[in-house]
Amino acid sequence: MQNQKAAKRYAGTFFQIALEQGQQDTVRGGLQSVAAACAGSAELREVLRSPVISSDRRQAMLRAAFSGLDKLSLELVLFLASKGRADSLAALCEEYEVLWCERAGVAKVTVTSADALSQTELATLQERLAVRLGKKVELSTAVDSSLIAGFRARAGDQVFDYSTRTQLEQLRQRLTHA
Amino acid sequence: MSNAIKPEEVSEILRKQFAEFQTTPATYEVGTVLSVGDGIARVHGLAGVRASELVQFECGLMGLAMNLEEDNVGIAIFGEDKEVCQGMTVKRTEKIASVPVGEALLGRIVDALGQPIDGRGPIVTPHSRPVEFKAPGIMDRKSVHEPMQTGIKVIDGLTPVGRGQRELIIGDRKTGKTTLAIDTIINQKGNGVKCFYVAVGQKRSTVVQVYETLKKYGAMEYTTIIAATASDPAPMQFLACYAGTAMAEYFTYKGAPALGGGNEPKGEHALIIYDDLTKQSQAYRQLALLLRRPPGREAFPGDVFYTHSRLLERSVKLSDDNGAGSLTALPVIETQANDVSAYIPTNVISITDGQIFLESDLFNSGLRPAINAGLSVSRVGGAAQTRAMKSTAGTMRLDLAQYRELAAFSQFASDLDPATRAQLEKGRRLTEICKQGVNKPLSVVEQVCQIYAGTNDFLKEVPVKDVVRYCDELSTELRSGKFKDFAAKFNPEDKAFAEGVKATVADFTKSFLLTVAK
Ligand SMILES: Nc1ncnc2c1ncn2[C@@H]1O[C@H](COP(=O)(O)OP(=O)(O)OP(=O)(O)O)[C@@H](O)[C@H]1O
Ligand SMILES: [Mg+2]
Numbered sequence: 110m111q112n113q114k115a116a117k118r119y120a121g122t123f124f125q126i127a128l129e130q131g132q133q134d135t136v137r138g139g140l141q142s143v144a145a146a147c148a149g150s151a152e153l154r155e156v157l158r159s160p161v162i163s164s165d166r167r168q169a170m171l172r173a174a175f176s177g178l179d180k181l182s183l184e185l186v187l188f189l190a191s192k193g194r195a196d197s198l199a200a201l202c203e204e205y206e207v208l209w210c211e212r213a214g215v216a217k218v219t220v221t222s223a224d225a226l227s228q229t230e231l232a233t234l235q236e237r238l239a240v241r242l243g244k245k246v247e248l249s250t251a252v253d254s255s256l257i258a259g260f261r262a263r264a265g266d267q268v269f270d271y272s273t274r275t276q277l278e279q280l281r282q283r284l285t286h287a
Numbered sequence: 288m289s290n291a292i293k294p295e296e297v298s299e300i301l302r303k304q305f306a307e308f309q310t311t312p313a314t315y316e317v318g319t320v321l322s323v324g325d326g327i328a329r330v331h332g333l334a335g336v337r338a339s340e341l342v343q344f345e346c347g348l349m350g351l352a353m354n355l356e357e358d359n360v361g362i363a364i365f366g367e368d369k370e371v372c373q374g375m376t377v378k379r380t381e382k383i384a385s386v387p388v389g390e391a392l393l394g395r396i397v398d399a400l401g402q403p404i405d406g407r408g409p410i411v412t413p414h415s416r417p418v419e420f421k422a423p424g425i426m427d428r429k430s431v432h433e434p435m436q437t438g439i440k441v442i443d444g445l446t447p448v449g450r451g452q453r454e455l456i457i458g459d460r461k462t463g464k465t466t467l468a469i470d471t472i473i474n475q476k477g478n479g480v481k482c483f484y485v486a487v488g489q490k491r492s493t494v495v496q497v498y499e500t501l502k503k504y505g506a507m508e509y510t511t512i513i514a515a516t517a518s519d520p521a522p523m524q525f526l527a528c529y530a531g532t533a534m535a536e537y538f539t540y541k542g543a544p545a546l547g548g549g550n551e552p553k554g555e556h557a558l559i560i561y562d563d564l565t566k567q568s569q570a571y572r573q574l575a576l577l578l579r580r581p582p583g584r585e586a587f588p589g590d591v592f593y594t595h596s597r598l599l600e601r602s603v604k605l606s607d608d609n610g611a612g613s614l615t616a617l618p619v620i621e622t623q624a625n626d627v628s629a630y631i632p633t634n635v636i637s638i639t640d641g642q643i644f645l646e647s648d649l650f651n652s653g654l655r656p657a658i659n660a661g662l663s664v665s666r667v668g669g670a671a672q673t674r675a676m677k678s679t680a681g682t683m684r685l686d687l688a689q690y691r692e693l694a695a696f697s698q699f700a701s702d703l704d705p706a707t708r709a710q711l712e713k714g715r716r717l718t719e720i721c722k723q724g725v726n727k728p729l730s731v732v733e734q735v736c737q738i739y740a741g742t743n744d745f746l747k748e749v750p751v752k753d754v755v756r757y758c759d760e761l762s763t764e765l766r767s768g769k770f771k772d773f774a775a776k777f778n779p780e781d782k783a784f785a786e787g788v789k790a791t792v793a794d795f796t797k798s799f800l801l802t803v804a805k
Contacts, residue, residue: 113358263317266332268378270313279313283304 116197120204123185124212132181137209139182143175144202157195167195216244221251222260223272238262241269316379320344321359323371326520327577328362330377336360339419343378346370349400350377351384351522354578361578363522365400386530388537389414393481396498396512399527401534404514416537418529422600423546429606431640434671435558435615438474438728439467439656441721444680444738446643446663449671450480450556450613451604455635457620457627458645462657464619466725467643468560469497471617473504474728475558481538482510483559485531487524488566491516504726517566521577524570525594528561532601535559535614539603542610554605554612563619564595568631585630592634599638641665656723660687673779675735675788682742683717690714716746719754732777733762735784740792748800761795770795 127136146153156162156170168190175183189198210217218238220226226234231248239246242264256272263269318332328350336342340352342362348370354361364371386401389412396405403410431449448454456464472482484501486494494514501507511534515527535557540548548554561567568591575588583589595618602616618639620632625646627636636642641664650657669677693711697703703711720741723729729737737758740746749757765774770791778784 266316266318266334268313268315268317270315275313280305 112197112200115194116200116204119189119194119197120201120208123201124205124208126185127181128212130181132179133209133212135179136182136185137205139178140202140205142178143182143186144199144206146174147199147202154199157198164191164193171195214244215247216242216264217247217249218242218262218264219249219251220260220262221253221256221272223252223254223256223258225252226250226260234260234262238264238269315381318342318360318377320371320373320375320377322373323364323368325577326364326368326522327574328364328368328371328377330360330362331358333360333377333379336379337383339384341380341382341384343380344371345375345377351526353574354580363520363525363574363578365520365522367520383417383419384526385415385417386533387412387414388416388534392511392534393509394507394511396494396514398519399513399515399523399530401530414537416533418526418533419597420533420536420601422597423603423605423609427543427546427603427606427609429604429611430670431604431613431667432670433613434673434676435471435480435556436474436478436731437467437471438730439470440723440729440734440737441656441658441660442467442643443672443676443731443734445658445660445684446641446665447668447672447676448615448617448665449604449667450615451602452641452665452667452671453599453602453616453618453639454665455618455620455639455642456645457622457632457636457642458657459622459625459647462645462647462650463655464621464645465493465497465562467645467656468562468617468619469500470726470728471558472501472510472560473506473726475509476504476506480509480556480558481535482506483513483531483535483557484510485513485515485527485559485561487515487527487561487563488517488570489514489562491518500726515570521570521573524567525574528564528567528598531559531561532598532614536601539605539612539614540610542612543605546605546609548610548612551610554610556613556615558615558617559602561598561616561618563621564635565619565621565631568595587630591631592638595631595635596638599635640667654718654722656721658721660684660721661691673731674782675777675779675784676731676738678785679735679739679742679788683738686714686717686742687721690717712747712751713741713744715751716749716754717741719751720746720758722755722758729762730765730774731779732774733765735777735779736761736765736788736792736795739785739788740796743789743792745792745796749796749803753803757799760799761792764795765791 124133127133153174156167168187171186171190175186189195189201220234235246235248256274258273259271261268261270261272316333316335318330321329321331336352338352338355342350342352344350348364348366350362350364352360353363387410391410391412395403395410398404431451433450435448435450437443437448442448456467458464472484475482484497494512494516498512501510513527513531515524538555538557540546540554541551542549542554544550568587571591571594572587576582576586580588599616599618602614604613605611618635620635622632644659644662645657646659649659689710693707694714697711720737746754764770773787773791
């Protein structure tokens with residue numbers, strides 16, 4: 110919880126800086142790859158978290174690991190580490206993404222469907238969702254056959270549920286409780 | 288059930304239901320469980336959730352949103368928290384916690400969410416009410432003026448309860464608190480008052496006993512038991528009182544469309560018993576501490592006073608414009624070693640309109656019900672008494688108080704003047720008259736006659752040990768014996784009631800003394 114709060118503050122400031130330099134999109138790309146690295150590498154997470162590693166060493170290691178990053182992103186990551194907040198890095202990336210989406214008017218929607226959807230279907234869906242949410246939509250997809258048929262779209266906390274499983278469940282509720 | 292069921296029709300109805308269904312896609316808001324333990328889940332997301340909204344976990348369990356914080360929501364789980372796990376999604380229902388209400392609940396045992404737990408099938412009712420309800424304002428009320436007969440001599444005589452009043456029953460463990468409440472329910476038979484018994488944090492066996500007793504006296508017909516037993520999760524124990532009140536309010540507000548009630552010409556009368564609020568506040572304390580709300584005195588959260596005041600403020604006598612219904616509450620508080628100055632007892636004493644104070648010393652010395660007449664008060668008082676009772680029992684409180692003082696004093700005195708001795712003798716007999724057995728509520732006429740006999744010196748000749756028998760036999764005669772007709776015609780509001788009572792009591796005393804002499 111404490112991490113989350115700190116991450117929010119840092120993300121806010123970083124976003125402000127990136128915005129001033131007109132680099133918010135570049136930094137977003139950079140932080141996305143950092144987030145992916147954090148998610149993918151247990152060693153990296155260990156380096157970020159471990160109290161045994163000294164601050165200097167950690168910075169050196171991060172500098173080496175993220176040498177491919179753009180200049181500003183790298184600076185921001187190193188700055189965070191120098192403040193002893195390296196363990197909030199993943200949370201910070203998330204928060205940055207939230208801020209970026211808000212600013213750019215983008216809604217990230219996860220579509221879970223019973224079967225994989227075709228490109229045209231996805232395109233239609235994207236269009237419809239964009240109208241519904243009044244924002245640009247970035248789709249990511251997942252397949253879950255337990256939905257039986259149909260799909261479920263989740264934008265933030267909001268869920269649009271067109272899956273057969275939920276409808277059957279509602280039908281059951283209505284028949285047993287009404 | 289006279290019509291034969293036609294399969295085609297059934298299929299048609301079902302088909303219609305299915306057809307309707309296809310067209311309703313679900314949109315809802317969700318969150319994710321961050322952590323869970325001790326019956327509390329912390330949830331990320333659910334951005335739009337409102338305080339005390341019901342939410343549903345993926346596993347089907349329901350929860351109540353209690354704490355809305357910046358980055359998470361604290362949710363009390365109605366059920367086993369083992370079934371909820373980290374990462375599970377939680378759905379908003381957009382419903383404030385509400386319970387089914389209506390006539391269908393009478394005779395049933397339900398839990399804090401109004402679900403039946405007596406194994407007698409589902410409760411079918413078209414009505415429901417939110418568990419939290421804002422107490423009506425001053426202009427919607429009327430002052431309490433009709434008696435709520437408890438059937439217990441001492442209470443109806445000394446600390447009368449009116450319809451719409453809140454009278455606290457307070458005392459140590461095993462002093463007969465529940466018995467008073469149950470007897471009051473039994474005494475409502477045939478007068479149309481609907482009763483609700485909320486059992487909080489009690490043993491299941493005790494609840495079954497209460498149920499059996501009520502059934503035995505035919506009182507379940509107009510009673511609902513709301514049970515959140517000791518083994519139920521704390522949120523249920525906390526909620527049960529509010530749920531029970533909502534069920535009772537359905538009847539009270541039947542004639543009050545302006546206050547969101549029914550459209551009938553008149554409201555009904557309801558009685559609710561919270562047994563007991565000590566357990567309820569402990570459940571609330573547990574919840575509050577687990578939700579990390581700051582603890583105050585005795586580790587109770589700061590708003591424990593408010594939880595009780597908003598509950599008890601819902602007791603009401605509605606004005607004639609609102610159908611004149613009423614909701615009377617008899618909250619129960621258990622004290623430790625007669626300490627009424629602990630936190631919760633003082634709170635509830637200050638909220639209620641009086642208290643009936645039970646003492647274990649009195650109970651053990653055989654004075655049952657063990658009501659301490661000196662410390663028990665009713666702030667509504669005479670306004671809620673029948674004329675007959677008011678004038679008969681008027682001097683009783685004073686007589687008893689004088690007797691107690693004298694009795695303590697005269698223990699050291701060897702010879703007493705006749706006046707003092709007479710007063711002592713009278714007091715002794717009055718004390719005996721106050722005794723009353725379990726599940727034996729008395730009608731108004733029985734009470735008036737017995738108290739009349741005591742306060743008007745009819746018992747002078749009757750030995751103290753025979754007074755209880757005197758009362759019992761007088762009751763029997765009034766119910767089914769010689770004075771049956773008198774009892775049937777008795778009007779407690781009649782100005783000249785005393786003549787009839789006097790004649791009856793004199794007549795009975797004469798014949799009773801014959802049996803004593805033998
Ligand atoms: N007027 C009475 N005459 C005789 N016995 C009584 C009377 N009132 C209560 N009792 C007996 O006292 C016992 C305790 O009564 P009861 O359960 O009502 O007390 P309580 O205060 O509710 O106890 P608890 O603390 O368990 O809630 C019961 O066995 C009951 O039968
Ligand atoms: Mg009890």
